[in-house]
Amino acid sequence: MLSLYSMLDKVIKNGRLTLIDAKGVTHSFGGTAPGPEAAIRFTKASTPLKIAVNPELNAAEAFMDGELVMESGSIHDLMLLIFANKTLFDRSPNQIFWRRVSRNLRRFQQNNALTRARANVQAHYDIGEDIYKLFLDRDMQYSCAYFPDGPATLEQAQTMKKRHLAAKLRLADGQRLLDIGCGWGGLGLYLAHAADIEVVGVTLSERQLAVARRRAEILGVSDRVKFELIDYREVEGKFDRIVSVGMLEHVGAHFLLPYFLTVRDRLAEDGVALIHSISGISPPGTTGPFLRKHIFPGGYAPSLSEAVAAIEHTGLWMLDCEVWRCHYGYTLRQWRERFLANREAAIAAMDERFCRMWEIYLSMCECAFLQGTSNVVQIQLGRARDAVPISRDYIGAEEARLAEREKEFLERVVASAHQALEGN
Incomplete structure (x- = not known):
């Protein structure tokens, strides 16, 4: 050396x-x-x-x-x-x-067996909402936002992300949707208001679960929006739609095939699944030692080749694959700037050492997306070849329709996040 x-x-x-x-x-x-x-x-x-x-x-x-x-x-x-x-x-x-x-x-390093997965998730997501409130948007979206038209506020970009996901899912009243890795519930609640559907959100974070359930109560949709503390491998039943945002990174390279087999087995014959994950242009690799030890134990962002290799063994159709290159870099830049603006509050909530660690984490990841080789992919899957139209034209039309419908519910759904957090 x-x-x-x-x-x-x-x-x-x-x-x-x-x-x-x-x-x-x-x-x-x-x-x-x-x-x-x-x-x-x-x-x-x-x-x-x-x-x-x-x-x-x-x-x-x-x-x-x-x-x-x-x-x-x-x-x-x-x-x-x-x-x-x-x-x-x-x-x-x-x-x-x-x-x-x-x-x-x-x-x-990527041991996410049933006996270990919950501990790995809780090590990051159960450190307390006070930190996350300091840099996330009002809806507590802890995943890549969407900047299709260039500069936008974090709130605007996260709304456009949810709208884009909903458009790709082609929601219709009466459907049943599974949200794998539901976070604080914002996406599932948005989708449940975008159409009259039943949502089941699953997470291994006890603190996120409590907030998500409280939000459903505040919004009066607990009868059709359920959040459960359960591993995705233990979910039963069939779903018309499956969405998974930022969850594939917590699966581990050796569990990719079981993950996509689970998606296949839970998906209805004419169903659509949308998997949103960090990836990159490099061959399969490993998680860096800092992120693995201090930020995401058990975490690994799979290469597209690894994900596709697993999908090929399931019989699922890859209906579409969209690559987001810089969007997460723009998201992380705003997270980092917000965190630094609230640094004194972060020290009060945690301590100085934690804040330095978080600064490295946010900066390192921002650079990985804007100067490095990381990106985000959205993989659309179905059991049937014709589960979605053969061109992407429907996405823009559906986004326009959803933008109009949002006027009736978006503010209430977003506001429910901090109402729930204040009540916990």
Whole structure:
């Protein structure tokens, strides 16, 4: 392995990094090509060796613990610099070593068996709504928003996401819909108002469940919108529609086939399923050590090739696949800006170390979508070849109809989120 300074000298070509060590000596890296700039300082002499051993994880933890501090700029500036040179970082011996180790261990790292899945979900989603209220939209949508016309507020973009999903699902009165990974209930409640349908939302987060159920009560739809604390593999019955947003990332590479088999088995013969997931343009890989340890234990965003390979064994038709390239980057930018604007409240709710960790998480993910290789895919599935029209023309027409119908219910559905949160 290379020492930290040797590695930085080899990989930073775009932009410049100024580094002040624990003895006060200044080191400079890069500058051969224009790019982002950042200046950092180490507060402990042992920090360079620690980071060299496992750069991604230990650099993040050094920032969290105050061993790496920003001398000028923000952690986002440092992240921009890293991503401007990410190809070279990824080729460094230090990173290659850990990538190989992680690949050999990914079956254990992505353990989302029934006995473990709930703990993995609750480690992230049950930390308390006070944090999420600080940066999410009013409807508490914790997934990629949709910016089809360019700049928009987070609330507008999340509404357009829900409208787009509803249009693709081709909802009709009397249908029965399964929402796998229902979050705080916003999408399921939107869909239940977009058409007179029955919704069953499932989650493994106790806190999200409580809020979702309370929202259904506030809106007076508890008779046809049910939320359950249950694993998707334990759901029974048939559904005309299935939607799953941000859930495939919690399945794990070795559980993709069981997941899509479950979708097939729960879907009616003429039904439609819509799976919305983070993916990317790279081949199958692993989850980075920082995200795996501190943010999403058991999490893994599958490559499109992995998802399609699993679908091919189910007999389901892939009716459509839409790739969202920058939308999640725009979403994360607004989340990060909102979080920073409410940072003092976040410290009061959690602590300083948590806030530093969250800053890294939001910045790293924003860069992954705007400077890296991550994207979002929406895969539309059906048991029948003709479950939807053969062109996408119907989507725009249905979105226009839904935009009119929203005037009757959208504000009430959105407002129910914080009404429910205030009551918990």
